[in-house]
Structures are given as structure tokens and as C-alpha cells.
Amino acid sequence: EIVLTQSPGNMSLSPGGGATLSCRASQNVNNNYLAWFQQKPGQAPRLLIYDASTRAPGIPDRFSGSGSGTDFTLTISRLEPDDIAVYFCQAYGTLYRTFGQGTTVELK
Amino acid sequence: EVQLVESGGGLAQPGGSLRLSCAASGFTFGAYTMNWARQAPGKGLEWISFITPSGDHAEYTDSVKGRFTISRDNAKSSLYLHMNGLGDEDTAIYFCAKGHSFDSWLTDFWGQGTLVTVSS
Numbered sequence: 710e711i712v713l714t715q716s717p718g719n720m721s722l723s724p725g726g727g728a729t730l731s732c733r734a735s736q737n738v739n740n741n742y743l744a745w746f747q748q749k750p751g752q753a754p755r756l757l758i759y760d761a762s763t764r765a766p767g768i769p770d771r772f773s774g775s776g777s778g779t780d781f782t783l784t785i786s787r788l789e790p791d792d793i794a795v796y797f798c799q800a801y802g803t804l805y806r807t808f809g810q811g812t813t814v815e816l817k
Numbered sequence: 818e819v820q821l822v823e824s825g826g827g828l829a830q831p832g833g834s835l836r837l838s839c840a841a842s843g844f845t846f847g848a849y850t851m852n853w854a855r856q857a858p859g860k861g862l863e864w865i866s867f868i869t870p871s872g873d874h875a876e877y878t879d880s881v882k883g884r885f886t887i888s889r890d891n892a893k894s895s896l897y898l899h900m901n902g903l904g905d906e907d908t909a910i911y912f913c914a915k916g917h918s919f920d921s922w923l924t925d926f927w928g929q930g931t932l933v934t935v936s937s
Contacts, residue, residue: 744923746862753912753927754862765925797862801922806864
């Protein structure tokens with residue numbers, strides 16, 4: 710069973726600034742099948758990034774994903790109030806569909 | 818526009834049953850894998866079940882195996898989750914999620930969810 714650990718748990722950032730969210734896997738994520746989801750309060754999760762670095766349709770280029778193997782990163786640039794949300798990573802594949810525990814992004 | 822609308826949630830007694838439904842529109846339902854996931858109050862996301870486009874293969878997370886059954890009716894563009902033997906730990910918002918392709922484990926669109934509360 711793969712375990713995904715996200716850090717930090719919470720971030721309080723200034724509008725216009727940048728955020729770097731980490732997702733570390735307990736074992737290699739095959740084919741870099743790693744996705745990032747954004748969930749705003751009271752809403753469904755929305756797919757941002759898949760295959761570690763491919764933006765989903767309609768996702769602004771302020772969101773970017775990187776990494777491989779066991780270490781993955783979601784970078785958000787030029788933070789906007791609309792980015793306030795919890796961000797989850799997920800490894801998906803034949804043997805696992807595990808989510809990380811989430812990183813909460815707040816604006817100062 | 819893709820839409821997924823879940824229904825069937827509510828209050829259930831411990832040991833009881835519920836059937837959740839998910840009405841899909843805006844895409845060729847029968848061409849995609851489908852999933853159920855859940856989120857306990859104030860907690861993270863948990864994938865619970867997956868079904869192939871034809872419905873011939875399904876998978877479950879260990880905590881619901883033998884209690885939950887996923888099914889689909891492609892003619893009605895509908896996904897279902899039959900839940901038996903409900904316990905307190907099953908209290909959560911249940912989301913229906915569309916697969917990215919006919920054979921993908923990735924989910925690319927989620928419904929708004931339906932709340933299941935298990936309590937006596």
C-alpha cells in the first residue's frame with residue numbers, strides 16, 4: 710500500500726506570491742501517475758494536474774506540477790484569493806489510488 | 818458540459834443499507850471508467866470503488882469489500898453504489914467521479930456529492 714505524505718499541512722501566503730506544495734510517496738509511483746486536486750470549501754475536488762506535470766484542460770498556467778519517482782511538487786504562482794483551498798495529491802494506477810492528507814492554502 | 822449528480826444519501830441505521838445513484842450527462846457514459854470516493858466530515862479523500870466501462874470488472878478498497886457493490890446502467894447513463902452493513906465509519910460525503918478514459922484509473926471530473934450519515 711503506497712502512502713502519500715503532503716507537506717506542509719497548512720500554508721498562509723500573501724496574494725501575488727508563490728506556493729510550493731510537496732507530496733512524497735512511500736514507494737515509487739509507477740509511470741509518475743500522480744495527480745493534484747483542488748478542493749474549495751463545500752465543493753467537489755477539481756483535477757489540476759495529472760501524470761505529475763500535465764495540466765488538466767482549463768487550468769491556468771499559474772499551476773504547475775513537477776517531480777518523479779517518489780517526490781512530487783505542485784507550484785502555484787501569482788496567488789489569487791480564488792486559490793484558497795485544500796490541495797490533495799493522488800497516486801493512481803493498477804495497485805493503488807491513494808490520496809495524500811492534503812495541504813490547506815490560506816491567504817494572509 | 819459534463820455533469821454528475823449524486824443522490825440517495827441520507828440517514829441510515831448502523832447495519833442498514835442505502836443505494837446511491839449518480840446521473841451522468843455531457844459525455845458518452847459507456848465509454849469511461851467510473852468511480853466512487855468519499856470524504857468523512859473534516860477529513861481527506863478516500864477512493865472506494867472503480868468499475869470498467871462495460872461493468873464487467875470492479876474493484877474496492879479493503880474497508881468496503883463484501884459490503885458495497887458498484888454497478889452501472891449505460892443505457893441510463895447512471896452509476897450506483899449499493900451499501901450494506903453500514904457502520905459509523907461510513908459516514909461521509911460520497912462522490913461519483915468520471916474516469917479519464919476507457920481504461921484509466923485517473924478521475925477527471927467529480928460530482929458535488931451526497932451525504933451519508935450512519936447513526937442510531
